[in-house]
Every structure is written in structure tokens, then in C-alpha cells.
Amino acid sequence: MNLALAPALLAALTRAGDPSAGASAVPEALSRSTAALVDSAVPAALSQSTADAAASRPASPVPSALSQSAGGTSRSASTVSAAMSQSTAAATDPSRSTALDLRTSAARPAAEPLRPAFTPPLAARGLDALPAEPGTPHTLYVNFDGAVLRRGCGNDSRHDCSTLADMFDGYIGPFVGTEARRVAIIESVRKDLREIGVRTTWRRPPDDPGYTMVLYGDIGAQDFAGIAPYIDCGNLWANDTCFAGAFQGSNTGATIILQEAAHTWGLEHVNSPFDNLHPFVEAPTPYFQDQCNKIVANTDLVETAGVCNLVHEMFCETGYQNSFQELLYLFGPAQPDIVAPTLKLTSPVNESFHVLPVELSLYGDVDDDLEPQFYAVDIQQDGQTIFSDEALRVDLRLKNPPPGTYDLLVTVRDEGGNAGSDRVRFTILPEGSEDPDSTTGDVDGTGDTGDTGETGGLSEQQGCDLGITAGGPAWLVVLALGRRRRRSLAARDTALATPSAPR
16 A cells, blocks of 8 residues: 555544444544443543552551542442451351452441341361462452352362352353443452552463452342352462452452452451451552451451461461461562463455445454453554554444555554554455455445444443544544543653552
């Protein structure tokens, strides 16, 4: 393709799926389709503000040190209070579980009679033990897709096995929230684990070396918000399965996920409202505190000596727990992402021909071990960058491009700087031309190019508006909505150099 085609190719960008786009007087070209996230409740959860990034983790649970700066994620402590409790039925079972009970704080009387009755101390999976290989990185898999639970095979995340299967009638329904909500929940979980060697993903990892799975979805009519099968001292069994209800709030959801997973890593409840292991989420931004907190047996905050003391006593006196230091000891520090994503362009078909008028989807799936991520998407023609932005996947629309032969090189770069690319070649023929591909079933002039019209998981309403940059060349475009807000390089450098404040 001649570079002269580039300005015409990018002269106008319209919202994908917008029926009014075709009537626009602006020339038609490449436009971003429905891959963007515009859920009004989650943009703050998708990016961390510079002020938030510059704050350091507090040494003591002082409320002022826990406040999130503007632009970062926030928890609504005024509307929701989470109570972490043992199931009464499970408490009488030798393999009793740990559960999280979520209630509206406004509905709780001053005397709080709705809190669960006294329950005995939480049970350990086995004998108190040290980890076999401390400092080994681990993977946390948040399963939003649901599962048919298997019985009789213990708790094995690799095969959807759970000793609690009967509690859910053998089935966990999928999370019905938007993709934007899922991304926000994952980002919030990652924020609390940013210094720990635990990688969080929504894609099922390989069986080896194993992973902890939290099924986040429809758990049915339960009196708890989340539940773990036991406390696994030393995390000796690396493939546990635990559960969390399908809460829409990213911070509430993150707290449930992290507490239930932490129980299977050997952490117990503590009497500090600022710690993720507190039985009730009463602080706006709980996190894993780097200080010794008193271990409690249940939701009545009955103090106990604890059960996983071989690890507890490495950092605290008997009966106390340092959540942050224990996780750092178990899994080591955060590990860099060194695995490059793989991009597979599926539309348009390579070496295909299309006759004007035509509307094509430029779509590609990204395969990565750390999904989801926001990838820097770069599109080049003959060595010249004609499009650049950040997105979860490649999902653009090419509408009536000028006749010519196109050879597009598309590159995606993950947040760790690893890149993957693919290219596609196709030819646009003038209106009235004979289509060499007509025998394959393409119907030119109708925009039907074999594209299924799928939007990669986002509704048309969640797409993004595209417009020409004011005062710039016609082919320079910016996204008006739906992309992650870019920070300046200086701000990003500051965020990388300075520890972040708690969520």
C-alpha cells in the first residue's frame, strides 16, 4: 500500500455499532469497536493515581494513612460492611470451613444481635507445619465462569474438586457482571498483592506447578459471602478451591477473594479492622498489614493462640499474626512479567479481497498468562505507525477504506514490556469491481466479510467513540471514551519508584 492511503484510511472514526455512524458527514475510515470499558462505577479501579502510587504502606493502622487519594480505587464503608464468619453447620464438622458473611451495616442494630453466635476456633487442614519451599511464587486464579463441582477428590482447583460441593448442590453459577467489573475486581486484588509473589489471573493456569482457585459467582442462597474449606498451615497443599459471592463492587469483591484465599495459605482472622483478615470489613481500605495483630477465633472476636504458629511466631509473639510478612515469607517478593503475549488476528481474512462499499473488523485475540492486561496496541503500515492506544484486545473497524493493498503489522505490548505481533494483508477494490473471493460466499456491497459481528465480550453500549484530533493531521486520532487514562512518563516513573498506598 502506498503511504498516501494512510490519511484516507484514518480520516474518520465512528463508534462501533452506532447506527447513526453511517449517516455522518465525516469521511469513513478505521474506528474503534466495542472493546472499551465505560462502566461508570469502575474507571477509578482500573488505574492508580499518581498520589496513590507515591504513598507508602503505613507502619501502623492509622485511619488517615489508609485514605485513598483522589483518582484511585475506593471502598464504600458507609454502605457495606463485610462480616467474616464460620458457618454454624460447618463449625460442628471436623473439616469445618471459614466463611465470610456480608451484611448492610445500616441494617445492624447498635447492639449488633445479627452477628453470628459464638463459634469455636477455626480448624487447620492438618498439623501445624512450615512450608516445604518458602519463597516460591504462586498463582491466584479468579474463576468468573462458574463450575460443576466434583465430589470425592478433596479440594483440587485443577479439577474443580471441593469438599464443600454439597453446600452448593454441586454447582457455582458464572459471574453475570460486565467485563469492566471483572477487570476492576482483578485490578483491585492485584493491588493488595503488588509486593507479594502471587500473580492473579482470570485465565485457568497450567496444572503444574498448581494454583489457588477462588470461584467468584452465583453461590446460591447462602448466609455468607465467601467460604474456604480450612486453614492450610504452611500452604502445604497448593491447589485449594474456595468460594466468593458475585458482588459487583470491586473492592468488596477483592476483600472476599483475598481473605478466603489467605485462609488456604495459612492465615487466620485478626482483630484489626484495617487488615484483610479482620472478620468484619469496617475500614474503607483494608489490606495486608505489616504489623502484629491479635489472632481471633471467630466473628465474636474471641482471642485465641492460633493454630498455624510455626509461621506466626517467626514474626510475632504467640497468638499474633503479621499478614504481610507471612505472605512475603510464603511466596517471596513480586516477580516481573517475562512472558510475551501472543496475538492472533482473525479478521479480516489474510490475503482476502473486498469490494467497496465495505466495512471490515480488524480483530485479534491476545493470549497471555496474566490476563487481563491493558496492552499498548500499535498498528503500522510500511513502517509508519497509523494507530496507537491501550486496550484489552485488538478490536477496530475499517469502514470504506480507499482502494489499495494493505499490509498491517499489529503489535501488542503488555504492562511488563513484553511484545507480541501479527500481520494481515488484504486488498480493497473499487466499487463495481468483480470480487475474486465471491465464490467463497462473500457478498460485497453489504459489508458482509465473514465477520460474525461479535464484539469480544463488550456490549455496543460499552464501545468507544473515536474522533479526529483537533488541529492535527486527519490520520491522527484519539479515543474519546473507553480507554484507560494515560499518565505522563514522569508520573509512571514516580509510580514505579515509590511504594503505593494501601487499597
